[in-house]
Amino acid sequence: MKVVNKLHPSVDGKGIMMGRPAYTxxxxxxxxxxxxxxxxxxxxxxIIKIDTSRAKALEGxxxxxxxxxxxxxxxTRAGQGYPEPSPHDKFVLDEYVRYxxxxxxxxxxxxxxxxxxxxxxxxxxxxxxxxxxxxxxxKGNPSIIHPEPEIHEMFxxxxxxxxxxxxxxxxxxGTIQEAMDKAEVVVEEVFYTQACAxxxxxxxxxxxxxxxxxxxxxxxxxxxxxxxxxxxxxxLEFPLSxxxxxxxxxxxxxxxxxxxxxxxxxxxxxIKTGKPSKxxxxxxxVFESTYTRHPMRITMKLGSMKDGTLKAIDCHILSDTGAxxxxxxxxxxxxxxxxxxxYNKVDAVRFHGHVVYTNHVSAGAFRxxxxxxxxxxxxxxxxxxxxxxxxxxxxxxxxxMMKENETSPIFEIMGExxxxxxMNMDSCKLEFCVKRGMELxxxxxxxxxxxxxxxxxxxxxxxxxxQGSGIPYIDMGAATIKLNDDxxxxxxxxxxxxxxxxDTVLAQIAAEGxxxxxxxxxxYSSDSDLTPFDPGAxxxxxxxxxxxxxxxxxxxxxxxxxxxxSHVFECTPEEVEYDGETFLxxxxxxxxxxxxxxxxxxxxxxxxxxxxxxxYVGTKSPPPFMAGFAEIEVDLETGEVDLTHYVSVVxxxxxxxxxxxxxxxxxxxxxxxxMTLYEGVHYSTKGVLATNDFLTYTIPTRDEIKRLTTxxxxxxxxxxxxxxxxxxxxxIDTPPAxxxxxxxNAVGARITKLPITPEAILRAIRTGGTS
Amino acid sequence: MKINFVLNGxxxxxxxxxxxxxxxxxxxxxxxxxxxxxxxxxxxxCTILLDGxxxxxxxxxxxxxxxxxITTVEGIASEVEKIANHFGEEGAxxxxxxxxxxxxxxxxxxxxxxxxxxxxxKAYLMGNLCRCTGYIAQHKAIHKYLGxxx
Numbered sequence: 001m002k003v004v005n006k007l008h009p010s011v012d013g014k015g016i017m018m019g020r021p022a023y024t025x026x027x028x029x030x031x032x033x034x035x036x037x038x039x040x041x042x043x044x045x046x047i048i049k050i051d052t053s054r055a056k057a058l059e060g061x062x063x064x065x066x067x068x069x070x071x072x073x074x075x076t077r078a079g080q081g082y083p084e085p086s087p088h089d090k091f092v093l094d095e096y097v098r099y100x101x102x103x104x105x106x107x108x109x110x111x112x113x114x115x116x117x118x119x120x121x122x123x124x125x126x127x128x129x130x131x132x133x134x135x136x137x138x139k140g141n142p143s144i145i146h147p148e149p150e151i152h153e154m155f156x157x158x159x160x161x162x163x164x165x166x167x168x169x170x171x172x173x174g175t176i177q178e179a180m181d182k183a184e185v186v187v188e189e190v191f192y193t194q195a196c197a198x199x200x201x202x203x204x205x206x207x208x209x210x211x212x213x214x215x216x217x218x219x220x221x222x223x224x225x226x227x228x229x230x231x232x233x234x235x236l237e238f239p240l241s242x243x244x245x246x247x248x249x250x251x252x253x254x255x256x257x258x259x260x261x262x263x264x265x266x267x268x269x270x271i272k273t274g275k276p277s278k279x280x281x282x283x284x285x286v287f288e289s290t291y292t293r294h295p296m297r298i299t300m301k302l303g304s305m306k307d308g309t310l311k312a313i314d315c316h317i318l319s320d321t322g323a324x325x326x327x328x329x330x331x332x333x334x335x336x337x338x339x340x341x342x343y344n345k346v347d348a349v350r351f352h353g354h355v356v357y358t359n360h361v362s363a364g365a366f367r368x369x370x371x372x373x374x375x376x377x378x379x380x381x382x383x384x385x386x387x388x389x390x391x392x393x394x395x396x397x398x399x400x401m402m403k404e405n406e407t408s409p410i411f412e413i414m415g416e417x418x419x420x421x422x423m424n425m426d427s428c429k430l431e432f433c434v435k436r437g438m439e440l441x442x443x444x445x446x447x448x449x450x451x452x453x454x455x456x457x458x459x460x461x462x463x464x465x466x467q468g469s470g471i472p473y474i475d476m477g478a479a480t481i482k483l484n485d486d487x488x489x490x491x492x493x494x495x496x497x498x499x500x501x502x503d504t505v506l507a508q509i510a511a512e513g514x515x516x517x518x519x520x521x522x523x524y525s526s527d528s529d530l531t532p533f534d535p536g537a538x539x540x541x542x543x544x545x546x547x548x549x550x551x552x553x554x555x556x557x558x559x560x561x562x563x564x565x566s567h568v569f570e571c572t573p574e575e576v577e578y579d580g581e582t583f584l585x586x587x588x589x590x591x592x593x594x595x596x597x598x599x600x601x602x603x604x605x606x607x608x609x610x611x612x613x614x615x616y617v618g619t620k621s622p623p624p625f626m627a628g629f630a631e632i633e634v635d636l637e638t639g640e641v642d643l644t645h646y647v648s649v650v651x652x653x654x655x656x657x658x659x660x661x662x663x664x665x666x667x668x669x670x671x672x673x674x675m676t677l678y679e680g681v682h683y684s685t686k687g688v689l690a691t692n693d694f695l696t697y698t699i700p701t702r703d704e705i706k707r708l709t710t711x712x713x714x715x716x717x718x719x720x721x722x723x724x725x726x727x728x729x730x731x732i733d734t735p736p737a738x739x740x741x742x743x744x745n746a747v748g749a750r751i752t753k754l755p756i757t758p759e760a761i762l763r764a765i766r767t768g769g770t771s
Numbered sequence: 772m773k774i775n776f777v778l779n780g781x782x783x784x785x786x787x788x789x790x791x792x793x794x795x796x797x798x799x800x801x802x803x804x805x806x807x808x809x810x811x812x813x814x815x816x817c818t819i820l821l822d823g824x825x826x827x828x829x830x831x832x833x834x835x836x837x838x839x840x841i842t843t844v845e846g847i848a849s850e851v852e853k854i855a856n857h858f859g860e861e862g863a864x865x866x867x868x869x870x871x872x873x874x875x876x877x878x879x880x881x882x883x884x885x886x887x888x889x890x891x892x893k894a895y896l897m898g899n900l901c902r903c904t905g906y907i908a909q910h911k912a913i914h915k916y917l918g919x920x921x
Contacts, residue, residue: 007860007862009856009858009859009860009862009864010859010862010864010865012867013855013858013859013864013867013870014852014855014856014859016864016867016870016871017844017851017854017855017858017864017867017870017871017873017874018804018844018845018848018851018852018855018871019803019804019843019844019845019851019871020804021803022867023803023806023868025798025803025807026803198902199902200866200868200902201806201808201814201816201866201868201869201900201901201902201903202806202808202866202868203807203808203809249866249867250866251806251808251866251867251868251869252865252866252868252902252903254902280807282810283808283809283810283811283814284810498866499865499866499867499868499903500865501865657862658862659860659861659862659908660862662862662908663862663863663865663903663904663905663908666904666905666907666908667865667902667903667904667905668905669905670904670905670906671902693809693810693811693813694809694811694813694814694900695811695813699900699902701897701900702893702896702897702899702901702906702909702910703893703897705905705906705907707907708905708907
């Protein structure tokens with residue numbers, strides 16, 4: 001391999017650092033109207049009266065929109081394929097507001113100051129309703145968050161809004177009660193995870209204009225430009241053919257930009273006024289009024305034999321989807337489907353529970369997407385079990401975990417909102433990952449703990465994890481390759497670069513397939529008019545699904561090139577030899593370079609444009625695997641945890657760009673570390689989010705990150721492009737369990753609620769139990 | 772009101788509104804390399820150099836720029852290119868939204884302390900958040916840039 005599995009700087013990194021306009025707000029049309037949204041001060045209320053006359057009269061105000069201006073069409077902002085597994089339970093604007101920060105009205109004005117003044121001049125009379133702020137009391141609560149009759153599920157997801165239930169699910173492998181009864185050792189623990197924020201550096205940003213063809217053109221910092229186009233059209237009843245969505249460079253997403261947030265408002269404003277408009281979320285709005293991770297209560301019960309043979313896993317989850325049910329079922333299911341198969345030799349598995357509505361900001365997609373929550377519970381409980389068995393947690397895992405060529409019945413049962421797809425683990429180097437990780441962290445020297453000073457203890461802990469690579473039989477990615485004169489190519493992909501490096505990696509795949517160099521492949525992505533379809537950047541799908549489409553397109557382009565050369569040589573294609581630069585007929589000793597051939601095709605003989613489009617739909621979702629090892633120091637006097645080293649050994653198949661893959665893993669690790677130790681989420685008793693900026697919601701800074709070691713297992717996934725699997729999400733999954741296992745090893749106390757604060761550790765040390 | 776200052780080596784006279792923050796002034800003048808990530812001077816993506824020192828422009832009243840020298844990445848393009856090369860080699864750039872501000876801060880650090888240790892780099896860049904990279908690759912790239920002789 002010449003181009004893939006090699007170091008290549010990202011294709012656009014330099015231009016971005018040099019400050020060239022690249023992001024949505026850099027590409028706003030001059031004189032755009034500024035769109036601002038009036039947000040609910042109440043966690044749950046009905047708008048009795050809304051008077052916009054004073055705001056409309058303010059000079060510079062172009063338009064004020066309330067729920068009276070929109071037809072009642074329920075939709076979901078989730079940004080998924082169609083039909084969505086999320087309930088259609090949202091209106092662009094509604095007479096109900098369901099969380100502090102929910103949208104009440106929208107203003108467009110000539111400048112920000114005027115727009116903000118106009119918001120203050122909208123007079124709203126609310127009937128304040130009793131909010132549901134405790135997700136454990138949501139189900140069956142007399143306060144019904146979604147009483148409206150129009151909302152519905154697109155297919156059965158256990159939707160029961162009268163009981164505040166957005167989705168429900170249950171699946172069984174074997175008979176759980178029987179298996180638990182037979183188990184010699186049973187442990188059970190309850191875990192709580194919090195509503196983390198994505199905290200991408202670029203706030204949600206979108207702008208719109210009507211172009212010379214009288215079409216609506218959006219630039220949006222989105223992860224799903226094609227879904228945005230479809231959902232806009234369905235919800236605003238504006239023809240799909242008259243919408244173009246362009247995704248410029250995106251300043252980070254992590255799932256938070258899979259959904260539609262400002263798109264409806266700028267589109268409505270621009271359609272109604274004919275004028276360009278833009279909306280840039282404030283940081284407070286990003287925290288309060290976009291998405292969080294689904295908080296969960298996870299009850300994990302494991303049954304084992306005394307020799308450490310795991311027999312049964314019983315997992316119940318209560319998940320809080322907040323005010324709207326975006327990704328309610330699918331995040332919930334992934335907490336099982338991308339976690340429980342790790343231990344595939346059990347007799348029985350039960351996975352069940354509910355996803356409930358509350359009057360909190362809506363939860364949605366977030367890197368790890370259920371897997372991180374489920375992994376924290378499972379991998380913590382495995383260590384609890386090992387403690388009870390008196391067994392080394394590494395030996396337990398090596399005995400019970402998934403291995404190459406094995407499978408789990410869960411793959412066939414559980415998909416993303418629907419049934420899944422049976423598959424074997426054709427590539428799974430988990431055993432190597434565990435062994436190598438032990439060496440790199442110095443497990444044998446430190447496990448379980450070492451006293452380093454009078455009040456400091458060093459300890460290690462670990463966890464294993466898996467993810468997926470795209471959604472099989474659902475998500476289709478497509479790629480177009482166009483030959484230019486001079487012998488270079490355009491690669492057009494719907495795949496959505498959001499900073500993860502997909503433009504670079506997909507161009508590498510094309511270059512490798514075309515046997516050319518990276519500079520000969522000009523990549524352009526995510527423009528609904530100009531590029532073929534792709535579902536977008538989610539479900540760890542781009543390298544595997546979109547990458548396979550690119551490889552197919554490259555192979556087809558090469559086939560057509562050889563065919564054209566055979567016309568020149570007047571021979572059969574089989575007689576042509578090609579090295580990516582020169583076509584050769586060895587017997588006739590004829591030669592033509594790609595440059596000559598492409599110029600000839602443009603201008604001289606048999607003129608034509610060579611351009612191919614190929615699509616790919618996965619028939620399986622090969623999981624990447626990893627072992628994560630944390631080394632920590634705990635101060636027994638203050639409860640402070642210092643993460644001194646984190647080791648990741650990852651099987652992502654062949655890493656197509658090793659440095660970018662490492663960046664995906666390490667970025668994921670640090671987000672996982674933030675969730676584990678720092679990112680506390682606090683609401684007031686009235687449902688106001690108190691942690692709504694970077695001062696109160698503390699993501700890891702460069703000071704907390706001491707040392708990361710990341711290695712890749714030698715692995716080859718035959719179904720992936722040049723042996724690759726996904727690597728975008730796997731990194732985030734292990735820190736909560738690995739760090740909390742390390743904390744247990746350090747202080748003998750089990751913290752079952754994230755984030756693990758020094759206060760919780762001190763409390764647990766003092767009470768000698770869990771906290 | 773008007774302010775007179777030097778932007779990237781060129782004298783400028785710009786009209787500003789009372790109370791205007793310099794981040795808005797810059798972006799209104801199409802200097803889009805300076806980004807907005809928060810409103811509380813905590814993310815660092817709006818960093819500019821004020822008389823060679825990194826400051827967050829979201830909290831800098833435009834009137835205070837009067838009489839000063841301002842640098843954005845456009846003003847130190849050849850140095851930014853070098854920094855970008857090191858970031859590229861280390862895979863230290865992901866979404867890139869923080870990268871112009873990162874480049875300015877790293878450049879200012881080099882002007883002040885060519886031999887910065889890891890701890891000094893961390894201390895100097897503490898105000899530059901990044902949610903993508905995990906920081907380690909950035910620090911490797913920054914070390915390499917500081918070590919460049921040119």
